[in-house]
Amino acid sequence: MTLPATIPLLGFAWDDLLFMTLAGIMILCALAVVGMRDIIRSGLAMIICFAALAGLYVLAGAPVVAAAQVLVYIGAISVLVLFAIMLTQTKDAPRALVFQTQVVPAGIASAVLAVLIAITVAATDWPTAGARLWTNTTELAKTLFADFTLPFEVVSVLLLSAVIGGVFLAKRERGAD
Amino acid sequence: MLSVLNGLSQSLDAYLILSGILFAIGSFGFLARRNAISMLMSIELMLNAVNLAIISFGAFSLSLKVDASVIALIVMAAAAAEATVGLAIVIAIYRNKKTPLVDEYDAMRQ
Numbered sequence: 001m002t003l004p005a006t007i008p009l010l011g012f013a014w015d016d017l018l019f020m021t022l023a024g025i026m027i028l029c030a031l032a033v034v035g036m037r038d039i040i041r042s043g044l045a046m047i048i049c050f051a052a053l054a055g056l057y058v059l060a061g062a063p064v065v066a067a068a069q070v071l072v073y074i075g076a077i078s079v080l081v082l083f084a085i086m087l088t089q090t091k092d093a094p095r096a097l098v099f100q101t102q103v104v105p106a107g108i109a110s111a112v113l114a115v116l117i118a119i120t121v122a123a124t125d126w127p128t129a130g131a132r133l134w135t136n137t138t139e140l141a142k143t144l145f146a147d148f149t150l151p152f153e154v155v156s157v158l159l160l161s162a163v164i165g166g167v168f169l170a171k172r173e174r175g176a177d
Numbered sequence: 178m179l180s181v182l183n184g185l186s187q188s189l190d191a192y193l194i195l196s197g198i199l200f201a202i203g204s205f206g207f208l209a210r211r212n213a214i215s216m217l218m219s220i221e222l223m224l225n226a227v228n229l230a231i232i233s234f235g236a237f238s239l240s241l242k243v244d245a246s247v248i249a250l251i252v253m254a255a256a257a258a259e260a261t262v263g264l265a266i267v268i269a270i271y272r273n274k275k276t277p278l279v280d281e282y283d284a285m286r287q
Contacts (some may be wrong), residue, residue: 012183012184012185013183013184013186015186015187016183016184016185016186016187018186019185019186019191020185023195026195026199027195027199027202029196030199030202030203030222031202032217033206033215033219033222034202034203034205034206034209034210034215034219034222039212039214039215042215042218043218044276046180046218046221047220049181049222049225053225053228053229056192056195056229057229057232059186059212060192060229060233060235060236061235061236061237062221062232062245062246062249063236064229064246064250065232065246065249065250065253067247067252068250068253069228071224072253072254072256072257073221073253076257077221077256078261080217080260080261080264081214081217081218081221081260081264084214084264084267084268085214085215087268087271088213088214088267088271088277089277090275090276090277092248097211098210098211098212099208099209099210099211100208100210100280102208103209104179105208106205106208106209107205107209109179109204109208110201110202110204110207110208111204113197113200113201113203113204114197114198114200114201114202115196117193117197117198117200117201118197118198121190121193121197122194124190125217125266126190126237127238128189128237131187132186132187132236132237133235133236133237133239133242135235135236135242135243135245135246136243139242139243140243140246143243143244143247144247144250145248146190148247148251151247151251152251155254155255156250158254158255158258159254159257159258161258161263162257162258162259162261163261165187165261165262166261166262166264166265167265168265169262169265169266169268169269170264170265170268170269172272
């Protein structure tokens with residue numbers, strides 16, 4: 001069984017429906033991340049936001065980056081954030097105020113930023129290839145390990161130093177408390 | 178009416194505006210939340226927005242096609258390092274001050 005070329009009642013392509021669904025999920029979950037009172041819930045909403053973003057990467061033709069997004073963000077960073085949330089929860093935290101006193105200016109500034117970016121994007125005439133391109137994994141590997149060898153090695157050193165630094169900073173000092 | 182939405186996934190503008198909205202949401206969370214970990218999560222949202230912009234440029238521009246994925250992967254690794262160190266710093270401060278709320282970190286003011 002094959003799908004019809006366009007969605008039966010609405011009349012646009014399946015890719016567009018997928019894009020709108022993923023974009024909607026992503027925006028709603030991002031709003032939940034910044035707006036929810038219970039911080040554990042905002043951590044869980046962040047995981048869904050990252051998953052929708054991985055779907056958008058596949059839609060934009062970058063499957064390797066989508067896989068890395070699932071592994072790094074959903075698999076590692078989210079778990080790290082959830083652990084940190086659980087280590088720093090206080091009894092009165094859910095009842096305390098969620099936002100700073102500057103919440104209204106911050107909201108205005110962010111809305112202005114979003115509108116400015118949208119206007120700039122719409123006003124610029126991007127030199128595009130016309131249609132989406134699919135990134136070939138073999139090409140990507142050749143570029144990553146031939147042209148970008150030095151950044152690749154520097155990133156591995158950066159990750160090692162970040163791990164050592166994280167352990168050192170979070171370690172309980174002997175003798176103190 | 179729905180014809181406006183036609184070809185949305187084939188236009189660079191849609192991806193870039195989406196990433197702009199995600200960046201703005203992240204910046205709002207960073208400016209407005211009181212909890213230090215919420216602020217770090219907002220930074221992650223902003224980094225993801227930038228990554229989405231890089232990937233969408235790569236998807237629509239022939240000369241950036243492969244490089245964009247490489248840059249996005251490197252940004253991702255840098256974000257992981259940032260999250261590690263940032264959360265370790267928050268936990269270290271929490272151990273001393275017993276609160277994750279940033280507006281109660283006022284030792285420099287006293």
